[in-house]
Amino acid sequence: MALTLDIVTPERRVLSVACDEVRAPGVQGGFGIRTRHTAFMTALEPGRLTYVEGGREHHFAIGGGFLQVADDKVIVLADTAEAAVDIDVDRARRALTDAQDRLKKLTEDAHNYREESARVRRAAARLGVAAK
Amino acid sequence: MPSLRDIRNRITSVKSTRQITKAMKMVAAAKLRRAQDAILRTRPYAQLLDKALTRVAARAIADEAAVHPLLAPRQQKVAEVVVITSDRGLAGGFNSNIIRRTQRFLTESGDRFERIELATIGRKAKDFLRARKLEVRKDFLGVHQGLTYEKAEAIAQEYVQRYLAGEVDAVHLCYNEFKSAIAQTPVVVQLLPIEPPASEAAATIDFLYEPSREALLAELLPRHVAMQVWRALLESAASEHGARMSAMESATKNAEEMIAALTLQYNRARQAYVTKELMEIVGGAEALK
Numbered sequence: 001m002a003l004t005l006d007i008v009t010p011e012r013r014v015l016s017v018a019c020d021e022v023r024a025p026g027v028q029g030g031f032g033i034r035t036r037h038t039a040f041m042t043a044l045e046p047g048r049l050t051y052v053e054g055g056r057e058h059h060f061a062i063g064g065g066f067l068q069v070a071d072d073k074v075i076v077l078a079d080t081a082e083a084a085v086d087i088d089v090d091r092a093r094r095a096l097t098d099a100q101d102r103l104k105k106l107t108e109d110a111h112n113y114r115e116e117s118a119r120v121r122r123a124a125a126r127l128g129v130a131a132k
Numbered sequence: 133m134p135s136l137r138d139i140r141n142r143i144t145s146v147k148s149t150r151q152i153t154k155a156m157k158m159v160a161a162a163k164l165r166r167a168q169d170a171i172l173r174t175r176p177y178a179q180l181l182d183k184a185l186t187r188v189a190a191r192a193i194a195d196e197a198a199v200h201p202l203l204a205p206r207q208q209k210v211a212e213v214v215v216i217t218s219d220r221g222l223a224g225g226f227n228s229n230i231i232r233r234t235q236r237f238l239t240e241s242g243d244r245f246e247r248i249e250l251a252t253i254g255r256k257a258k259d260f261l262r263a264r265k266l267e268v269r270k271d272f273l274g275v276h277q278g279l280t281y282e283k284a285e286a287i288a289q290e291y292v293q294r295y296l297a298g299e300v301d302a303v304h305l306c307y308n309e310f311k312s313a314i315a316q317t318p319v320v321v322q323l324l325p326i327e328p329p330a331s332e333a334a335a336t337i338d339f340l341y342e343p344s345r346e347a348l349l350a351e352l353l354p355r356h357v358a359m360q361v362w363r364a365l366l367e368s369a370a371s372e373h374g375a376r377m378s379a380m381e382s383a384t385k386n387a388e389e390m391i392a393a394l395t396l397q398y399n400r401a402r403q404a405y406v407t408k409e410l411m412e413i414v415g416g417a418e419a420l421k
Contacts, residue, residue: 008176008180009177009281010174010177010178010281010284010358010359010362011170011173011174011280011281012173012174013177026342027342027343028342028343039338039339039340040339040340040341040342041184041188041340041341041348042341042342042343042348043342043343043347043348043351066184066351066352068184068339070339075180077177077180077181077184077355079281079285079355115286115289
């Protein structure tokens, strides 16, 4: 247990634990972190963040954000973060279909297209993590 | 001279007013506590975001050619003020202070811009500005009810997009800053362009940035803006409850004073009535002798 992991969102501090390994969805692909990782900062895609603690995996649904690591301290600045066990699968599925419906009505140059497509990806990520 | 029954009715009426103000005060106190907690809970994220931003922006600012447009002040023609009030009244000077502060800003900064537009968050701002015949570009409705970060983010995003599109050159927020439960200060804070963070002495660690420093900065800046809107909304909410609590506290006190005064008057009137009756009886008995 040499890593510390902190997940914070604008609304609250979600998690603060010691762990052995962190895996996260970077914008340039997934990556893992163990101790003595080089100082590093990246943007995150909506997706699954996993940390391993004593051989057990814990999953979180992350709605995009940033991750930085330095001195074996991992800090995740997430737009949203939810523990996989807390996600209601039915609600997540409904949120995804709603978001998809809304997106379908938009053209690609609509001012809120980026926002809505981000919402779809976020919803998909939540469902993906919950269904695990 | 009001009759005994009139006074009694007034006492009952003031008593029920006191009950209402007392209940409102207690509700406000409970909500205030929750709003304060919400402010505290945003601190870790806000601090970490600031730190990250300072580090990432440090070199970008030194290198002037690559300054991100959100950080670069430009000739300011069109400004917009977002006026944040509450949806409900009965909160002392909470809302009128904001409107006054907004009007001061409009007179003071009138020459700095070619045009100043207004937007509102909260029903009171909408009604007040309308009543003063000021033109409002946009009302953000239903923000306070079930306030979430997502709503703040949506507002921030709209302004970031309008700023980048050149529709607006400066955006200010006017809201009540939360000092303490009894003190709120109306402030005007510049949202856009972003004040460049004070550059720190050379970073101690050399970070590896992915995808790149510039790309990260472009992701960090809109979140910084969203965070400022979020904080303004939370501070305003906490201030509102604080202001309402003090207003209801003094209303309750006033009601109590009034009840005391009325009760005194009532007792005096009753005493006078009893004395009068007695005199009449005595007088009547005397006459029979």
